Structure formats: C-alpha cells, structure tokens
Amino acid sequence: MNEVQTRVEIDRQLTAAGWQVQDQNQLNLYAGSGVAVREVTLATGRADYLLYVDQRLVGVIEAKREGTAPRGVEAQLDRYLNGLTAEQRLSAWRREAALPFGYVATGTETAFVNQLDPFPRTREVFAFHRPETLARWMREADDEPAAPTLRARLRRMPALDRLGLRPAQIDAVEGLERSLADARPRALIQMATGAGKTFTAVTSSYRLLKYARARRILFLVDRNNLGKQTLREYAGYQTPDDGRKFTELYTVDRLSGGGLLDSSTVVISTIQRLYGALRGDELPDVDLDDQAYDSYDLGSPAEVGYNPQLPPETFDLIVVDECHRSIYGKWRAVIEYFDAFVVGLTATPVKQTLGFFQQNLVSEYTYEQAVADGVNVNFDVYRIRTEITEGGQKIEAGTVVPLRDRRTRAERYQELEDDFTYAGRQVGRSVISKGQLRxxxxxxxxxxxTEIFPGRSTVPKTLIFACDDNHAEEIVTMVREVFGRGNQFARKITYSSRRDGDNPDTLIQAFRNSPEMRVAVTVDMIATGTDVRPLECVFFLRPVRSATYFEQMKGRGARTIDPADFQSVTPDAQVKDRFVIVDAVGVTEADLDEAVPLQRHSEQQISLRDLLRKAGTLTADANEVATLASRLSRLDRQLTDDERAELAELGGQELRSIVRGLVDAVAPEQLNPATQAGPEAVRDLLAGALRPLAANPQLRDRILEIRRAHDITIDEVNVDTLLSAAGVPAAERAQVTVRSWHDYLDQHRDEITALQVFYEGRGRVSYDQLKELAARIARPPQAWTPDSLWQAYVQLGRTVEQAGPRGVTDLVALIRYELGHDQELRPFRTTTEERFRGWLLRQRQAGATFTADQVWWLERIRDVIAVSVEITPDDLEGAPFTERGGIDGYAGAFGNRAEPLLTELNQELSA
Structure with a gap:
C-alpha cells in the first residue's frame, strides 16, 4: 500500500468501528459519538488524525506506510499526544494532561497505547476501539482517578481470601493476578486433572469482576457438554464475602444462536461457535453442536474480519480450558482478534502450548503432587494380552464372513476366495474380532x-475407549452379553449418540449418578474434561499415540469423591483410593509422541475423492497434500496383500512410497525453504510429490474403488487365546521409568543446561537450571517429578524410602547416581549435611576455631545450600539471616574471610 491507499484503508477501518471521519474544514463534532479529524496541525507537528469522543479531544492516530514497525513511531506519537496548542487544550478531555489514547496504523497493522495505564505499553490490536469503548474508559477514569484503567486496578487487587481453596488453587489465583498486574498478555495455569481448574477460574473471574471491574469474561471450552459443566460451576460458586451465588451477582450465559447479550458478564462458548459468530453465521442450537474443536478441521487456519457486533474490545479476559489442544494452530486468529488477556488452563501442557502462552507458566501442579495431597488418587495397571491383539490372525479361504459398510452399517456376506490375514493393529478398526473382544x-x-478389585461384588464404574463408533457398538453389545446384563448396564456415549436418539448429557449424568449404569463406551467424547468422579476403571481397547491425549484420557479416573457419594452409586465400596487402567492394547507400554497430526482436514470437510481430484489438477495446497498423505497411509494399512500389489503395479511403486513423497514434501525442512522462495517454488515442490497420482488417473480411480469397497471385516470364526492377564508389578513400571530416565539424560545432554554441567563437569549447577530441568521432565510424555523418579529407585531397591517428598535439588543426586558419579543414591540434603560435617572437621584439624555465633551462620548457610544448591550474598538479606543483621551481620561475624568463605562452602557442599 502506498500512502494514499493507507489513508483510504484507515478511513474504512475507522468507519467500520463507528467513527465519523471528517476533514478539518468540514468539522462537525456532533455528527456522532466519535469523530476522527484528518490532518490537524498541533504545536509539535501535523497529526494524521485527531480523535474526539462526545465533543472532547482524546486521542491521536499516526498513519505510516505499510511495513513500518510501530515501536519505531512511539516517540513521534508521544510528541503528538503531548503537543496540543492552547486552543486545542480547551476542547481536550483533560486540559492539563496529555491525550490518553494513541494509535499507530499502517492499514494492515494497528498498535495502541493507553497513557492512563500505570506503565503505558504499546500493544497490537485487531482494529480501532469503538467510540463508546473510549467513552466508557473515560468515565471509569473520572470515577476512580487513583486507578483509572483495568491495568491500574489489576495492580490494586486485595489479598485473596484463602478459605475453602486448596494450596494449588491459591498458587494459581495469586500467580495469575501477579501476571495480570504486570500486564503480561498471556498466562498459563497447569493443574492436574481433578485439582479444580474450573473452580480456580471462577474464583479469578469473581475477583476480576468485583475488584478490577472487568466488564466481560469469555470462557472457551472444548465441547458443549463441558460448557454445561462450566455453567454449573459458575452457578454453584458461593462468593466468599457475602455468601451469595455468582449468578445472583453476575449474568452467565452460553453463546447462543441469538448472539451475545448486552447483559452477559461471563460468556461460555466453544471456539468454533465463537468463530461462527464472528463470521456472522447462523449458529446451531447450543445443545446440538457438540464436538471437540479438534474435530472441526478447517481448510486453512481460521481467518477473521472485523465484526461490529463483536468488536475486539468485547472481552477483558479470555479463559481457554483444555488449552493443550489446537488453539495455538488453526484457531489462534479467533483468540487473537480480541484485545483481551488470555489465560490457559491445562493439566498437560506441550511445547506449542507453552509457546503460545509466551512461556508464562504462572503455576504448576502435577498429577503426582495432586496424588500426594490427596486431591487425586493414584492408579494401578492391569495388562491383558491376547494372541490376536498381539499378532493378528488369518481367516481361511472358503470361509463366509460378514462385511459391514462403515457408513450405513449394512451387512452382507462374502465367501473368501483367498486367505484373509489381518494384523493386531487392525483390530477394532478394519476388523472386528468377536473372539478377541469376547x-x-x-x-x-x-x-x-479376584485380582483387580478383590473382595468386591459390584462392577466398578468403567469407561472403555473404543477405536470408532462401529467398534463402540460391538463393545457395548459384547459387554452386555459377557456380563449377562441389560441395556442400562452398558451404554455407548459418542458423538453419534444424539443422532441415534440418545441425549449424551443425560447418559453422562446417568454414568455419574446411576447405580444401574456401570459401563460407558466412548471414542473421544468423554476423553477430556468430563467429570465422572465414581469412575474406577479406565479401559483401553484402542491405541493412543499422543502422550498428552493419553494423560487426559487416563485422568478421567483420577478424581476423588466423597465416600458417601461414592457408596451411593457403588454400594460395596468404602472409599475411592485408586483407579485401575485396564490395558488390552499396550498403550501403557508404547512410546508416545507429541507430533502435529498429519491429517489436517476431516472426512466431512474434504473427501478422498476431492483430494484425489485436486491431486490430478495439481491444485492441492500443503494442508491438502498432508491430509491426502494421511488418508492414503491409513488406507494402505487396511489393504489386503492383493490390493497392495495391484496398486503397486498400477502406480509403478508401492502406495507407501507415494505417501512418503507426499509427507516429505510438506515436512518443514522442505516446505519452509520453498515458502520463503515464493509461491512457484511451493507449487513445484507439491507438484513433484503429487506427480505419481496426477499422471495416473487409473491409479486414482482404483484407489477410490478400493476405498468404497473397504468394509469392516467381522471375524466370527477365530477363537482368541489369552497370553497373560495380570497387574503390572510396581517394580516393572519402575524399571521402565529408570530406563527412560537414563535415556532422557543421554538424549538431552546437549540441550538442557543443567545436564551439560554434569556431563561436561564444568562449574556447579544452579537452582534455576534445576528448576528448568524439573519443568521439562514434568511435561508429557515423561510427566516425572523428582519424587516419582526417586520412588522408582526405591521400588528397585537402589535406595531407601525417605521421609517427605523429594524436591528439585534431589535431581542432583538422581543425575549423579545415574551417570555413575555417586555409588549410592541419597537425598541431596543428606549429602550436603555429610559434606558440611567433613568440611568442619577438616577446618578444626587445621587449627581453625569457630565461635557459637559463627557456627550459627555456618549451619544456616548449610541449610540454604541443602534446599537451593547454592547460596548468594542476596540470600543473606532474607530469613533467617536477618535475625542477626543480614549481610552486615555476616560480614561482622567473619571479617575478611566472609566473601571467600561463601565461595568455599558453595564448592565444598554442592560439588
């Protein structure tokens, strides 16, 4: 854009935001609430636009050429905000002060600064604020001059009433408020499943609305059934000051087809519903649109435009529940549209989550900590291995087998002309093995x-994860048959339940509260977030590749429950003190990953036929190529040997080779350089990968024919054989943990500073470096804490149980022991105290004597090193040293030896 085009675009954006744009010679300050006047001379230069709200001069817009960095214009903008003439000051909102509101705009980028904030900081905004928004901010500043803005009020929050809050919830609320007071735009709260993330968010919401006078809060949920759960949490929240319910004081609504209500103070929505509202789409019924937003695949990342019904300043705070999912990918533009603080809640952050939230992790509360505190219960693993699950099976030629159409579920019978062999990984997806399932x-x-819950007689509440909806149907049928029970005993709860005539919300409620319903079978619907406290068995009949997703699924069983409530649905139980993972597919033994999913479009959004058509015309973009690779890879796994050979002959190479070419083309190491080189380079790269398909219409047609004909094969003839069924011993799990810990140290030795120190033997490790390591290993797929690692060594008999949990500094002992530097694994404090006694003995043998006062200092220094790895002069200005004068008292006690003594103790005690 040239300068003229930039001005035209800024005029358009101002008009869209409700401003009347005028020239100075046609000035009419009564034309609307907000008037933007072009090209006005000030005492310090010529401003591109002056902003009037209700006939009062309040702000300046500085227009710059597209590509200009806003931060480089701040000094010029500041001169204009402070540069009114004497005459202009007569119409200014505050005659003796600078204008409060400043913008730098290029037509494609807009930056804003509010001079009323305690520490004015420029921030990018999607669009100009509406005049009524600035008018509201002016009224707020007039009403409370000491704290004129939201950011000012966030710095004056009263102390938290801790009554009724768990320590982790206190840490989260206070950590979030510190972050908000510092005006950090994004913050992440990590809290174990069942530890009260939603209650924490409601507590913060109440405090922000009451004390910071936030106007409106958006709470984004993963699925609509979680939105209902969140609404109940807000409705049930009892305020700590006068005991009234949250909803008696503030209006809480779910975003409905009617759009946003003016009276709404808290709005609950899924992100896909919010996206539809921003686009002006007609929203479906709030109770029908019930899928996880990861299931709503977009052709490309969401793009949003200005919507005057939902301007960017609509919300002051956005809470994103289950934020480990894909908000930071395809949906992030929806969140970044709003000029609001963003707070993420998750039990399982991954690298992309931490990146989106700018590494601002305001509180951490791991699953292990929650178990130690009695907030969650621990789990055992019961592993079931069968011959078919492990190695697949063969159906002999001549056998008549049922074939089921995936879409219609219609069955037909077919006599096999050749042997049909299937692998274990196909069970539950392309093959239903009745023998295996039974x-x-x-x-x-x-x-x-006898083994899983010995002595009990009532089937515990059990959640079974199936591969897909067809698999779930088979499982429900077989559960009822195996247990000899009726329909109410086992139910399917999937996204198709509503379509099939059942209400998923009613089914989930029954699963929580009904003594009759003992088993629920799901695919993804209850995988995250849904609260079923009496649940005691999490049963995996489907594999899981994502470590984060596995942690979420596993977490369904972790929640505690009041004994009376527990016994009301499971009468022969006393107290829920554990849950059991029943693993029938090896998910607890698999190497899980956090890879970005290859498939980026859903079946509903773009069909295989359309993908192949785009391949033929070379019009598929990178996302479509990636999705095509995923579909063909999945098809390849389902092919018979004959089908695979036929496609290889048609294509001149195996289908998996074609898939590999597609995958390589969209890999970052190839796609990123091509993107930087320009559109033609990207087109050439993708066209080269697509050529085997584009140049072979017969191959494309045959792929579609095979895909259409590829039914689910039902194996009714093979009886499965049990290989083993037993609880996984703690020692076996500990062995896996220790082995994985050893491998982790070796794999990350060059990228984690603390490990570099140990491997290279240079200097001492610092407490901050150990904290960084602890944070890294606490994330999936490891999800370790120093205490859980230590307990693994206890289980293997390599060390003894110690009183109290092991902390961050014990990572020193764990690393040194694993690297062979120490022959015995002992707590870091024990080692520190032993080294201190040895050092003191050597000092006395050398003739040194210490007064009682000096011994007091030395013992407290030892204690600091034991919990912090090192001591610094700054530590001497804190407790307990301030009892005896702090750093000055230390210097007085040891004189010239004071400084070298600290260095010597650091070296001797933390070596």
Whole structure:
C-alpha cells in the first residue's frame, strides 16, 4: 500500500468501528459519538488524525506506510499526544494532561497505547476501539482517578481470601493476578486433572469482576457438554464475602444462536461457535453442536474480519480450558482478534502450548503432587494380552464372513476366495474380532473381583475407549452379553449418540449418578474434561499415540469423591483410593509422541475423492497434500496383500512410497525453504510429490474403488487365546521409568543446561537450571517429578524410602547416581549435611576455631545450600539471616574471610 491507499484503508477501518471521519474544514463534532479529524496541525507537528469522543479531544492516530514497525513511531506519537496548542487544550478531555489514547496504523497493522495505564505499553490490536469503548474508559477514569484503567486496578487487587481453596488453587489465583498486574498478555495455569481448574477460574473471574471491574469474561471450552459443566460451576460458586451465588451477582450465559447479550458478564462458548459468530453465521442450537474443536478441521487456519457486533474490545479476559489442544494452530486468529488477556488452563501442557502462552507458566501442579495431597488418587495397571491383539490372525479361504459398510452399517456376506490375514493393529478398526473382544471382556469379568478389585461384588464404574463408533457398538453389545446384563448396564456415549436418539448429557449424568449404569463406551467424547468422579476403571481397547491425549484420557479416573457419594452409586465400596487402567492394547507400554497430526482436514470437510481430484489438477495446497498423505497411509494399512500389489503395479511403486513423497514434501525442512522462495517454488515442490497420482488417473480411480469397497471385516470364526492377564508389578513400571530416565539424560545432554554441567563437569549447577530441568521432565510424555523418579529407585531397591517428598535439588543426586558419579543414591540434603560435617572437621584439624555465633551462620548457610544448591550474598538479606543483621551481620561475624568463605562452602557442599 502506498500512502494514499493507507489513508483510504484507515478511513474504512475507522468507519467500520463507528467513527465519523471528517476533514478539518468540514468539522462537525456532533455528527456522532466519535469523530476522527484528518490532518490537524498541533504545536509539535501535523497529526494524521485527531480523535474526539462526545465533543472532547482524546486521542491521536499516526498513519505510516505499510511495513513500518510501530515501536519505531512511539516517540513521534508521544510528541503528538503531548503537543496540543492552547486552543486545542480547551476542547481536550483533560486540559492539563496529555491525550490518553494513541494509535499507530499502517492499514494492515494497528498498535495502541493507553497513557492512563500505570506503565503505558504499546500493544497490537485487531482494529480501532469503538467510540463508546473510549467513552466508557473515560468515565471509569473520572470515577476512580487513583486507578483509572483495568491495568491500574489489576495492580490494586486485595489479598485473596484463602478459605475453602486448596494450596494449588491459591498458587494459581495469586500467580495469575501477579501476571495480570504486570500486564503480561498471556498466562498459563497447569493443574492436574481433578485439582479444580474450573473452580480456580471462577474464583479469578469473581475477583476480576468485583475488584478490577472487568466488564466481560469469555470462557472457551472444548465441547458443549463441558460448557454445561462450566455453567454449573459458575452457578454453584458461593462468593466468599457475602455468601451469595455468582449468578445472583453476575449474568452467565452460553453463546447462543441469538448472539451475545448486552447483559452477559461471563460468556461460555466453544471456539468454533465463537468463530461462527464472528463470521456472522447462523449458529446451531447450543445443545446440538457438540464436538471437540479438534474435530472441526478447517481448510486453512481460521481467518477473521472485523465484526461490529463483536468488536475486539468485547472481552477483558479470555479463559481457554483444555488449552493443550489446537488453539495455538488453526484457531489462534479467533483468540487473537480480541484485545483481551488470555489465560490457559491445562493439566498437560506441550511445547506449542507453552509457546503460545509466551512461556508464562504462572503455576504448576502435577498429577503426582495432586496424588500426594490427596486431591487425586493414584492408579494401578492391569495388562491383558491376547494372541490376536498381539499378532493378528488369518481367516481361511472358503470361509463366509460378514462385511459391514462403515457408513450405513449394512451387512452382507462374502465367501473368501483367498486367505484373509489381518494384523493386531487392525483390530477394532478394519476388523472386528468377536473372539478377541469376547476373550478380553471375559478375562476382565473373571479377574475383576479376584485380582483387580478383590473382595468386591459390584462392577466398578468403567469407561472403555473404543477405536470408532462401529467398534463402540460391538463393545457395548459384547459387554452386555459377557456380563449377562441389560441395556442400562452398558451404554455407548459418542458423538453419534444424539443422532441415534440418545441425549449424551443425560447418559453422562446417568454414568455419574446411576447405580444401574456401570459401563460407558466412548471414542473421544468423554476423553477430556468430563467429570465422572465414581469412575474406577479406565479401559483401553484402542491405541493412543499422543502422550498428552493419553494423560487426559487416563485422568478421567483420577478424581476423588466423597465416600458417601461414592457408596451411593457403588454400594460395596468404602472409599475411592485408586483407579485401575485396564490395558488390552499396550498403550501403557508404547512410546508416545507429541507430533502435529498429519491429517489436517476431516472426512466431512474434504473427501478422498476431492483430494484425489485436486491431486490430478495439481491444485492441492500443503494442508491438502498432508491430509491426502494421511488418508492414503491409513488406507494402505487396511489393504489386503492383493490390493497392495495391484496398486503397486498400477502406480509403478508401492502406495507407501507415494505417501512418503507426499509427507516429505510438506515436512518443514522442505516446505519452509520453498515458502520463503515464493509461491512457484511451493507449487513445484507439491507438484513433484503429487506427480505419481496426477499422471495416473487409473491409479486414482482404483484407489477410490478400493476405498468404497473397504468394509469392516467381522471375524466370527477365530477363537482368541489369552497370553497373560495380570497387574503390572510396581517394580516393572519402575524399571521402565529408570530406563527412560537414563535415556532422557543421554538424549538431552546437549540441550538442557543443567545436564551439560554434569556431563561436561564444568562449574556447579544452579537452582534455576534445576528448576528448568524439573519443568521439562514434568511435561508429557515423561510427566516425572523428582519424587516419582526417586520412588522408582526405591521400588528397585537402589535406595531407601525417605521421609517427605523429594524436591528439585534431589535431581542432583538422581543425575549423579545415574551417570555413575555417586555409588549410592541419597537425598541431596543428606549429602550436603555429610559434606558440611567433613568440611568442619577438616577446618578444626587445621587449627581453625569457630565461635557459637559463627557456627550459627555456618549451619544456616548449610541449610540454604541443602534446599537451593547454592547460596548468594542476596540470600543473606532474607530469613533467617536477618535475625542477626543480614549481610552486615555476616560480614561482622567473619571479617575478611566472609566473601571467600561463601565461595568455599558453595564448592565444598554442592560439588
């Protein structure tokens, strides 16, 4: 854009935001609430636009050429905000002060600064604020001059009333408020499943609305059934000051088809529903649109435009629940549209989550900590292995087998002309093995009251994860048959439940509260967030590749429950003190990853037919190529040997080779350089990968024919064989942990500073470096704490149980022991105290004597090193040293030896 085009675009954006744009020679300050006047001379230069709100001069816009960095214009903008003539000051909102509101705009980028903030800081905004917004801010500043803005009020929050809050919730609320007081735009709260993330968010919401006078809060949920759960949490929240319910004081609504209500103070929505509202779409019924937003694949990342019904300043705070999911990818533009603080809640942050929230992790509360505090219960693993699950099976030629259409579920029968061999990984997806399913469930039934929950007689509440909806149907049928029970005993709860005539919310409620419903079978619907406290068995009949997703699924069983409530649905139970992962597919033994999913479009959004058509015309973009690779890879796994050979002959190479070419083309190491080189380079790269398909219409047609004909094969003839069924011993799990810990140290030795120190033997490790390491290993897929690692060594008999949990500094002992530097694994404090005694003995043998006062200092220095790895002069200005004068008292006690003594103790005690 040239300068003229920039001005035209800024005029358009101002008009869209409700401003009347005028020239100075046609000035009419009564034309609207907000008037933007072009090209006005000030005492310090010529401003591109002056802003009037209700006939009072309040701000300046400085227009710059597209590509100009806003931060480089701040000094010029500041001169204009302070540069009114004497005559202009007569119409200014505050005659003796600078104008409060400043913008730098290029037509494609807009930056804003509010001089009323305690520490005015420029921030990017999607669009100019509306005149009525500035008018409201002016009224707020007039009403409370000491704290004229939201950011000012956030710095004056009263102390938190801690009554009724768990320590982790206190840490989270206070950590968030410190972050908000510092005006950090994004903050992340990590809190274990069941530890009260939503209650924490409601507590923060109440405090921000009451004390900071925030206007409106948006709470984004993963699915609509979680929105209902969140609404109940707000409605049930009792305010700590006068005991009234939150909803008696503030209006809490779910975003409905009618759009945003003016009276709404808290708005609950899914991000896809919010996206539809921003686009002006007609929103579906709030109770029908019920899928996780990861299931709503977009052709490309969401793009949003200005919507005057939902301007960027609509919300002051956005809370994103389950924020480990894809908000930071395809949906992030929806969040970044709003000029609001963003707070993420998750039990399982991954690298992309931390990146989106700018590494601002304001509180951490791990699953292990929650178990130690009694907030969550721990788990055991019961592993069931069968011959078919492990190695697949063969159906002999001549057998008549049922084939089921995936979409219609219509069945037909076909006599096999050749042997049909399938792998274990196909079970549950392209093959339903009745024998495998029956054996797994019969084994579960037979061992339930003898090995898994000995002495019990009521089937515990059990959640079974299936591969897909067809698989879930088979499981429900088989559960009822194996246990000899009726429809109410086991139910399917999936996204198709509503379509099939059931209300998923009613089913989930029954699963929580009904003594009759003991088993629920799901695919993804109850995988994250949904609260079913009596749940005692999490049963995996489907594999999981994502470590984060596995942690979320596993977490469904972790929640505690009041004993009376527990016994009301499971009468023969006393107290829920654990849950059991029943693993029938090896998910607890698999190497899980955090890779970005290859498939970036859903079946509903773009079909395989359309993907192949785009391949033929070379019009598929990178996302479509990635999705095509995912679809073809999945198809390749389902092919028979004959089909695979036929496609290889047609294509001149195996289908998996074509898939590999597609995957390589969209890999960052190839796609990023091509993107930088320009559109033609990207087109050439993708066209080269697509050529085997584009140049072979017969291959494309045959792929579609095979895909259409590829039904689910139902194996009714093979009886499965039980290989083993047993609880996984703690020692075996500990062995896996220790082995994985050793491998982790070796793999990350060059990228984590604390590990570099140990491997290279240079200097001492600092407490901050150990904290960084602790934070890294606490994330999935490891999810370790120093205490959980230590307990693994205890289980293996390599060290002894110690009183109290192990802390960050014990990572020193764990690393030194694993690297062979120490022959015995002992707590860091124990080692520190032993080294201190040895150092003191050597000092006395050398003739040194210490007064009682000096010994007091030395022992306290030892204690600091034991918990912090090192001591610094700054530590001497804190407790307990201030009792004896702090750093001055220390200097007086040791004289010239004071400084070298600290260095010597650091070297001797933390070596």
């Amino acid at each position: 054996l797994v469930l019969e084994t579960f039934r037979e061992r339930l009251f």
